[in-house]
Amino acid sequence: MKRIFKLTLISMIAVLVLAACGGKDKETSGEGSKDKGVMDQIEKRDKIIFGVKHDTRLFGLKNPSTGDVEGFDIDLARALAKEILGDENKVEFKEVTSKTRIPMLNNGDIDAVVATMTISEERKKEVDFTDVYFQAGQSLLVKKGSKVKGLDDLKKGTKVLAVKGSTSALNIREKAPETQVLEFENYAEAFTALKSGKGDALTTDDSILYGMADEDPSFELVGGTFTEEPYGIAVKKGNKDLVDKLNEALKAVKDSGKYDEIKDKWIKQQ
Structure with missing residues (x-):
């Protein structure tokens, strides 16, 4: 009887251990993994979700007659999507403000922020930035x-x-x-x-x-400008793969002349 009891106990422990390991594998590598990189999610859905302004003329402004958002940031985001996913239309735009863009990014509502966002040491503690894409003051x-x-x-x-x-x-x-x-x-x-x-x-x-x-x-x-305001594309902290992809795409857009074309279209005063 003692032998049977020991074998039963060992079997129960083995089942519990296997179940725990299985649950852990599902949590860390399954479809709902919390640690899954944003770049993996972008490739899976075949679309990038950008947070953009709707109230910033020349950079991101919603056209009341068409309902479309237009501006420098919008065209740049499309150009980046073309470099990364092969099609400038594989994008979705969600409205952000200066107040909501970091919370929306960290909540996973958007993949990246292209919204006249100045790179600062304080913000680097909360998000990761790409290289500078526009120098303002x-x-x-x-x-x-x-x-x-x-x-x-x-x-x-x-x-x-x-x-x-x-x-x-x-x-x-x-x-x-x-x-x-x-x-x-x-x-x-x-x-x-x-x-x-x-x-x-x-x-x-x-x-x-x-x-x-x-x-x-x-x-x-x-009064001229009294600060330097380098704009960067922000992503959720720790997503190096996405930062690298965006930097590669940004360099390609600049090297091809597309960046200057977009800038000349919208920022005539610069």
Whole structure:
């Protein structure tokens, strides 16, 4: 009886061990693996999901008549998809803002962010970046005839508008500590507030401000640029394969002349 009991016990332990190993293999290598690389998922679905702006003229703006999102970031994303997957139409675009782009990336809602996102040491702690794809600089947008001509005019009593989650809001507090900074959800809201007189200036990257001035010529950029804002494509931290693929694709797009073609199409002021 003791022998039978021992054999039964050994058999039960063996079954439990095999079941545990099987469950572990399924968790780590199965279809629902949490550790599966984003690049593997892209290849499996044969499509890249990019997070892009919908409110940034010249870079990512939704056309109300067609419903399509248009701009430099959009065309660049399509060119990258062509290099990686062989077809510029193998893309899906999801709207992000400066506030939502990192959470959406980390939640797996998007594969990569192409949305006027400045590479910074602080952001490198949260996401990984590709090489620089566009070099911008922070500036000020004001109504023509404004007394604000540059940073030195942002004294106590002045108001500067910025977007939540942007490096611009942090920079302006450092560069002009006496001014009051009002933050909005997106650039469309901030520009509407500037036009309605809720602030003396709007600050962000000059590339974005050029789009606003292009939309309404009664506004102009003043004071030049006072920061360097290198844009990079962001991916979820740890996805080196995707970063490498995007860098290879970006280099190919630049070497072929396609990058300059896209830039000349949208950024005529640069």
